[in-house]
Amino acid sequence: MSAETPFSSKRFLLALMLAACSVILLQNHSLSENSSFLFELASMAAGLALCFLCFVPTLLLRKLRNADILQLSARSPAVVKLPVAVFYAGYFVYTALYFLIPYTDMFHAKYYPGVSPCLITVVLLGCCVYAAVKGVNVITRFGIFLFLFAMLTNILMFGGNLTALELTADSLSWQGSTDDFWQNTRYFLTPAFIAAVFACLNAETNNFRLRQPVCALLFTGLKYAAVLFFIRFAVGAYAGRQEYPTFVLSRTAHFDRFAGVESFYLALATMSVFMIVSLLLCCVTKAADREKNLKTVVLFTLILLAMYTVSAYVNSVKEILTNQNVFIIFTGIASLLPLAGLIGGRKSNAPTLVHSM
Amino acid sequence: MVITLKNSIKEIKLNLHTKFADSADLTIREITLKSANRLTAAVITMEGLVDKEQLAQSVLNPLMVYDFGNMPPQRAAETIQNSVAAAADLAAFTTVDELVTYITSGFAVLVVDGAEILFAAGTQGYAFRGVSEPESEVVQRGSREGFSEPLRVNMSLLRRRMKSPELVFEQMTVGSESQTQLMLCYLQSKVSGQLLETLRSRLNACRLETVLGAGYLSDYLEDKNTSRLFSGVGISERPDTVCGKLTEGRIAIIVDGTPAVLIVPRLFVEEFQGVDDYSNRTYYATFIRLLKYLSFFIAVFLPGLYVALAQFHPEYIPSFILIKTAEALSQTPLPVTLEVLMMTLVYEIMKEAGLRIPKSLAHAVSIVGALVIGESAVTAGIISSSTLMVVATAAICSYVTASLYPPIMALRLVFIVVGGLAGLWGIVLATAVVIISLCSKTSLGVPYMSSLSPFSLRRMRDVFLRVSWKELGRHTIRVQKFPETEADHVR
Numbered sequence: 001m002s003a004e005t006p007f008s009s010k011r012f013l014l015a016l017m018l019a020a021c022s023v024i025l026l027q028n029h030s031l032s033e034n035s036s037f038l039f040e041l042a043s044m045a046a047g048l049a050l051c052f053l054c055f056v057p058t059l060l061l062r063k064l065r066n067a068d069i070l071q072l073s074a075r076s077p078a079v080v081k082l083p084v085a086v087f088y089a090g091y092f093v094y095t096a097l098y099f100l101i102p103y104t105d106m107f108h109a110k111y112y113p114g115v116s117p118c119l120i121t122v123v124l125l126g127c128c129v130y131a132a133v134k135g136v137n138v139i140t141r142f143g144i145f146l147f148l149f150a151m152l153t154n155i156l157m158f159g160g161n162l163t164a165l166e167l168t169a170d171s172l173s174w175q176g177s178t179d180d181f182w183q184n185t186r187y188f189l190t191p192a193f194i195a196a197v198f199a200c201l202n203a204e205t206n207n208f209r210l211r212q213p214v215c216a217l218l219f220t221g222l223k224y225a226a227v228l229f230f231i232r233f234a235v236g237a238y239a240g241r242q243e244y245p246t247f248v249l250s251r252t253a254h255f256d257r258f259a260g261v262e263s264f265y266l267a268l269a270t271m272s273v274f275m276i277v278s279l280l281l282c283c284v285t286k287a288a289d290r291e292k293n294l295k296t297v298v299l300f301t302l303i304l305l306a307m308y309t310v311s312a313y314v315n316s317v318k319e320i321l322t323n324q325n326v327f328i329i330f331t332g333i334a335s336l337l338p339l340a341g342l343i344g345g346r347k348s349n350a351p352t353l354v355h356s357m
Numbered sequence: 358m359v360i361t362l363k364n365s366i367k368e369i370k371l372n373l374h375t376k377f378a379d380s381a382d383l384t385i386r387e388i389t390l391k392s393a394n395r396l397t398a399a400v401i402t403m404e405g406l407v408d409k410e411q412l413a414q415s416v417l418n419p420l421m422v423y424d425f426g427n428m429p430p431q432r433a434a435e436t437i438q439n440s441v442a443a444a445a446d447l448a449a450f451t452t453v454d455e456l457v458t459y460i461t462s463g464f465a466v467l468v469v470d471g472a473e474i475l476f477a478a479g480t481q482g483y484a485f486r487g488v489s490e491p492e493s494e495v496v497q498r499g500s501r502e503g504f505s506e507p508l509r510v511n512m513s514l515l516r517r518r519m520k521s522p523e524l525v526f527e528q529m530t531v532g533s534e535s536q537t538q539l540m541l542c543y544l545q546s547k548v549s550g551q552l553l554e555t556l557r558s559r560l561n562a563c564r565l566e567t568v569l570g571a572g573y574l575s576d577y578l579e580d581k582n583t584s585r586l587f588s589g590v591g592i593s594e595r596p597d598t599v600c601g602k603l604t605e606g607r608i609a610i611i612v613d614g615t616p617a618v619l620i621v622p623r624l625f626v627e628e629f630q631g632v633d634d635y636s637n638r639t640y641y642a643t644f645i646r647l648l649k650y651l652s653f654f655i656a657v658f659l660p661g662l663y664v665a666l667a668q669f670h671p672e673y674i675p676s677f678i679l680i681k682t683a684e685a686l687s688q689t690p691l692p693v694t695l696e697v698l699m700m701t702l703v704y705e706i707m708k709e710a711g712l713r714i715p716k717s718l719a720h721a722v723s724i725v726g727a728l729v730i731g732e733s734a735v736t737a738g739i740i741s742s743s744t745l746m747v748v749a750t751a752a753i754c755s756y757v758t759a760s761l762y763p764p765i766m767a768l769r770l771v772f773i774v775v776g777g778l779a780g781l782w783g784i785v786l787a788t789a790v791v792i793i794s795l796c797s798k799t800s801l802g803v804p805y806m807s808s809l810s811p812f813s814l815r816r817m818r819d820v821f822l823r824v825s826w827k828e829l830g831r832h833t834i835r836v837q838k839f840p841e842t843e844a845d846h847v848r
Contacts, residue, residue: 005841011812111782123779127786134797137841141796141810142789260673267785274789 007137009198009205013216015143016194016279018150019272021223023099024190032183035176037232043181044224047188048217054195054335055213058202061338068203070287072341080344084337088200088287089300091334095193096280096304097321100124101311103273106244111266121308124274125301131278132285132297136201139279146271153250153264158226160253160261161234171233189328191220196334200283277304366399366470372453373401383460388417390469392425396433397470401456406463408482415443416465416478430471437467438476446479458536481509488514491594491616493759498636503594508538508613514596515542515611519603523547526611529560532568539574542599542609549606549837552801556608556621571617574610578621580799586764586791589800591623598632606835622800622836626808626820628761629653634823642823650821652757655750656765660697661772661784663747667693669780685741694777696740700748701769703730708752802843803836811840 031040058068065072073084104117104124112120131139176184195213202208231245235252242248250265281304285296311318320326370385377383382404390396400416419441425433438449444465450456451474459466463481488510491503504511512526527541539560543553556578563577575590583589593599594616599609602620610619629649634642666674667686674682686693707726711719734740755765768791775783798805808816815832818824 005843007841008811107782112780120782123786127790130790131793134793138793138797141804141806142792144810144812145792257675257677259675260670263670263673263781266781270782270785271789274786278793 005137006204006206007140009202009208010212011144012136012140012201012205013194013198013212014219015140015147015275016197017191017216017220018147018223019143019275020191020194021220022150022268022272023103023276024187031187032176032180035180035184036173037228038172038174039176039180040184040228040232041225043176043184044188044221044228046181047185048191048221050185050189051192051195052213052217054192054331055198057336057338057342058195058199059208059210059213061199061342062202062208064342066203068201069199069338069341071203072338085287087337088196088334089284091196091330092280092284092287093300093304093307094321094330095196095327096277096284097307097311098327099273099276100304100308101318101322103269104308106247106269107266110244110247118309118312121305124270125277125305128274128278128281129297129301131274132281132301133294136204136279136282139275139282142275146268146275149264149271150268153261153268154223154226156261156264157250157253158230160255160259161230161249164234164252165230166236167233186324186328188224189331190324191217192328192331192335196331197279197283199335199338200286366397366468369399369401369456369468373456376453376457386417388421390420390425390433391423392433393427394429396425396428396430399468399470401460401466401468402480403460403463406461406483407465407480411444411482412465412478412480415445415480416467419443420467430469431473434469434472434474434476437469438474442467442476442478444478444480448477449474450477451475458530461536462538483507485510494593494595494598494632496595496632496636499632500595500597502596504596504611504616504618506614506616508540508611511596511611511616511618512540512542515600515603515609518596518600519544524603529557531560531563531565531574533564533566535567535569537568538613539568540611542603542611544603544606547604547606547835548608549835552606552622552837553608555801556610560610568612570615571610571612571619574612574619578610578619578801580801583798583805584794586767586794587625587761587798587805588763589621589623589798589805591620591627592617592760593620594618595632601632601635604833606837622803623805624800624803624808624836625795625806628758630819635826639823639825643821646821646823649757652754653761653765656752656755656757657768658772658784658788659751659754660701660747660769661776662781663744663776664694664697664773665776665780665784668777682741682743685743688738689741689744690739692777693741693744694773696744697748698770698773698777700740700744701751701773704748704752705766799843803839804841807839807841813840 035043061067061069061072069084070088073081076084100121104120107120108115108117131142198208227246227249231249235245235248247262247265250262251259253259253261281297281300284300285293288300289296307317307321311321366387373383373385384402384404386400386402388398388400390398398420400412402412420437423436423441425436428436438447448459448464450459455477456466456475459477463483464477465480467476467478485507486505488502488505490501494503502514504514516524521544523544523546525543525545527543529539529541531537531539541553541556541560559577560574563574565573568574571592575588576585578590579585580589591602593602599618599620603609607620607622610621612619629646631645634646637645667682671679671683689696691699707722707730711722711726714722731745735742735745751769755762755769758765772784772787775787779786796804796806796810804811807813808820816834818828
């Protein structure tokens with residue numbers, strides 16, 4: 001992992017956005033029930049616009065210093081370097097759990113109620129260790145296949161629900177309060193964690209430009225909009241009463257006598273979580289230690305597993321680990337930290353001089 | 358260590374008899390030349406490797422007839438080289454190692470007693486299989502010629518197709534005991550120097566005692582720390598295929614004694630390209646390509662998916678199929694995973710038996726396989742008909758891309774077990790791990806999944822599609838210029 005071949009940030013972003021979409025759509029608890037479709041679209045636009053703002057510090061850092069935040073902190077004295085590394089390592093562990101917990105919950109509730117969620121996590125994390133050891137570049141290559149599979153799943157999911165679409169006269173009404181708006185916006189801010197990932201990895205990509213996050217966010221917006229549209233007008237009130245509405249959408253999809261699109265959704269969600277957790281493990285490794293790759297990955301995987309196990313038995317821990325506000329605050333700091341690096345960081349790549357008296 | 362010969366025939370004889378431990382096929386014919394000072398010479402050969410008629414005509418007869426007068430040994434040797442020997446291929450040398458290599462390669466070595474140099478005359482005449490159509494790469498249109506065992510014949514097959522002086526054959530020797538000759542073959546203007554250097558160093562690192570086939574070297578050519586499930590070394594028995602690869606900057610390795618030529622670097626998408634694709638109509642070639650990809654997926658995933666669906670997720674199977682499948686499965690004693698696993702293993706055993714037994718018995722084995730194991734087992738209720746159909750379909754599909762058979766077979770077994778233990782979820786995770794492993798694999802620094810991932814839209818013209826030659830001819834492909842090729846290997 002230390003000797004990565006530079007790779008396309010376009011590919012990286014697109015795959016990440018798609019994977020993030022699939023995973024985020026597992027988290028059903030955050031959208032307001034009182035808002036209308038148009039209102040949700042507006043809050044989605046606001047959420048994604050804020051997401052874009054999170055990318056700006058990283059873009060500036062790349063343009064002005066051609067480095068990522070970890071490289072920049074490595075040039076700084078230990079009093080700066082250590083807290084930055086600790087913060088990012090902690091943030092990525094938290095983010096991995098933030099995505100992992102809802103996934104295993106859904107998986108346990110909907111697909112394999114008889115299997116222990118901890119066992120599911122152990123197997124999944126084992127696979128993630130293998131991927132994380134292979135490095136970020138390899139994971140982004142995997143992202144291309146995930147992208148194709150996501151396309152197929154979405155086509156099946158939306159195509160299978162086309163016959164159930166019911167548009168009424170008040171379909172395009174505007175309904176929702178300011179509180180609903182902020183609640184929904186917070187939900188759509190989740191992809192901002194990708195900006196934090198980029199803050200740590202952008203030096204390994206070879207063509208990170210402004211238009212890439214813009215296009216990727218537009219693409220993500222389209223995907224969200226399509227999902228919201230179908231949930232509201234194809235499965236409607238039924239989905240509103242259910243947990244995990246996107247899962248319901250995949251379950252109701254059918255082509256004549258052929259159903260089972262939910263298996264595609266399961267596969268997509270699994271691969272997305274696999275990719276995101278592997279990637280976050282890579283980021284943790286990079287934040288903590290650039291050289292001892294396998295050992296660091298295994299160490300942080302064990303930490304992840306321990307925290308997951310604790311969260312499975314202690315509800316308050318789980319509450320904190322899946323708290324949207326905590327996640328957004330952390331993500332905000334992680335995405336904006338490059339700005340601080342830009343203002344206070346060293347420009348040259350020369351090692352820090354130590355003055356001894 | 359190079360040992361220089363002391364060129365007295367007596368000493369050379371002694372040296373060779375010691376080296377070959379008085380081997381029965383070592384032949385040393387001593388002759389007295391027509392000369393005033395009674396010069397003696399010897400012709401050293403290995404029996405069975407030399408064409409005796411050619412040896413007599415081009416070496417012995419002229420030697421016996423020529424009058425050397427009062428020449429000293431060294432001048433006599435020079436005269437033989439310049440005026441007497443009629444062999445088209447005559448090389449001078451001075452060391453024991455070269456002497457051994459020449460005689461074991463079918464050359465006749467000529468020694469003049471007391472001269473400083475020895476000569477090797479190309480009089481090879483051993484029996485070998487002629488040029489014939491390779492059975493593993495049959496084509497509908499195109500050349501029917503395939504590589505044979507002798508190195509020189511294989512080189513000539515390539516040279517006949519590539520008349521350019523850019524085509525270079527570079528000789529190397531591997532195997533401390535077998536001293537197997539091999540040729541690195543490449544187009545000078547198209548190959549990457551760095552790639553060539555890497556390849557040479559890997560072959561030099563080969564410490565095998567014997568190299569009896571091209572497959573012995575495959576492991577040495579693979580990149581370090583990459584998955585060995587799929588091979589990063591291509592194999593072909595067709596000269597036209599090899600020539601096509603050379604034009605893309607690849608390097609071929611022809612190993613003496615085997616018709617299989619190794620080609621590096623090798624990419625995943627190449628496994629689905631055939632010689633016929635480039636002779637057929639574009640739409641048909643595209644259709645065949647897509648069929649090959651589909652067959653690959655069926656061969657790998659079908660049995661595993663069947664097990665996962667039947668055991669864990671019957672609700673995903675359409676009801677009209679589910680009823681029949683469930684009915685069939687309920688009448689068999691074994692769990693579906695074991696049933697599929699058992700049938701797959703039985704099929705592999707039958708396949709191996711079919712390959713090894715004499716052709717006259719193959720028909721009987723087919724009948725036993727089809728009737729006894731197939732029909733009777735279903736009738737007796739030991740296996741279900743749907744299981745048999747799934748295993749048979751996967752087996753047939755695996756032969757569409759025959760070069761991928763080993764990884765297909767291994768993955769199929771893995772997916773059956775994983776599908777039986779963890780259902781669809783297990784299959785999805787295993788697939789993710791396999792894709793990661795494929796994406797991390799490189800072949801001499803070139804990503805194995807190039808064209809697909811890293812994705813290249815331009816190269817799609819010859820991946821899932823096969824566009825017309827007019828389109829293909831517009832851009833030349835150089836394997837070292839593929840995106841994300843590791844700089845340590847290729848520049």
